[in-house]
Amino acid sequence: MEYGYYHRHLNTDAVGRYDVTPLFADQQVFDNLVRDLGRSAPGDCTHVGGVEALGLVLGAAVARDLGCGFVPVRKGGKFPLRDEDLYRRQLTDYSGQTKTLELARGLLDAGDKVFLVDDWIETGAQMWAACHLVEDAGAAVAGVSVLRAHRDERTRDLFERYDVTSIG
Numbered sequence: 512m513e514y515g516y517y518h519r520h521l522n523t524d525a526v527g528r529y530d531v532t533p534l535f536a537d538q539q540v541f542d543n544l545v546r547d548l549g550r551s552a553p554g555d556c557t558h559v560g561g562v563e564a565l566g567l568v569l570g571a572a573v574a575r576d577l578g579c580g581f582v583p584v585r586k587g588g589k590f591p592l593r594d595e596d597l598y599r600r601q602l603t604d605y606s607g608q609t610k611t612l613e614l615a616r617g618l619l620d621a622g623d624k625v626f627l628v629d630d631w632i633e634t635g636a637q638m639w640a641a642c643h644l645v646e647d648a649g650a651a652v653a654g655v656s657v658l659r660a661h662r663d664e665r666t667r668d669l670f671e672r673y674d675v676t677s678i679g
């Protein structure tokens with residue numbers, strides 16, 4: 512589906528950014544979105560990763576659709592794990608806030624190929640951190656897929672370094 516199809520179904524009457532959750536509530540739209548997000552995944556990807564919170568919803572559904580495992584990239588402090596059991600990256604995203612993303616050690620092995628999914632990319636800070644967490648774990652980034660991505664100075668490094676696909 513084209514981006515316009517999804518745009519018609521999301522809620523633009525929102526504060527600061529669009530609310531994409533109506534895309535999840537409609538079974539047919541959600542099914543199309545999950546299939547479209549997974550379209551650019553390479554055949555040999557072993558896992559799908561998703562960034563908390565909405566990336567967990569989308570990533571888990573794409574993983575199920577592709578027949579891959581799913582790895583959550585969580586916001587700081589959410590894993591009930593000790594510091595030494597986590598990979599951790601700090602970033603400043605579109606909101607101007609400094610945030611931490613974490614990935615649990617032991618979920619990924621060297622040789623794993625992780626396809627990362629999220630709803631949107633504005634500065635790319637969260638996706639950049641998520642890609643680095645996958646690499647910190649010794650795995651490789653097998654591509655990135657989002658509904659919407661801004662392509663500008665802020666996201667140039669992300670697009671140059673990784674295979675990023677966006678529907679719109």
Ligand SMILES: O=P(O)(O)OC[C@H]1O[C@H](OP(=O)(O)OP(=O)(O)O)[C@H](O)[C@@H]1O
Pocket residue numbers: 562563564565566603604605606629630631632633634635636637638
């Ligand atoms: O490109 P960036 O500047 O990093 O911004 C994009 C990120 O911000 C949003 O997540 P948010 O932390 O707002 O959480 P949410 O998934 O709960 O909406 C979105 O889901 C991306 O993860």
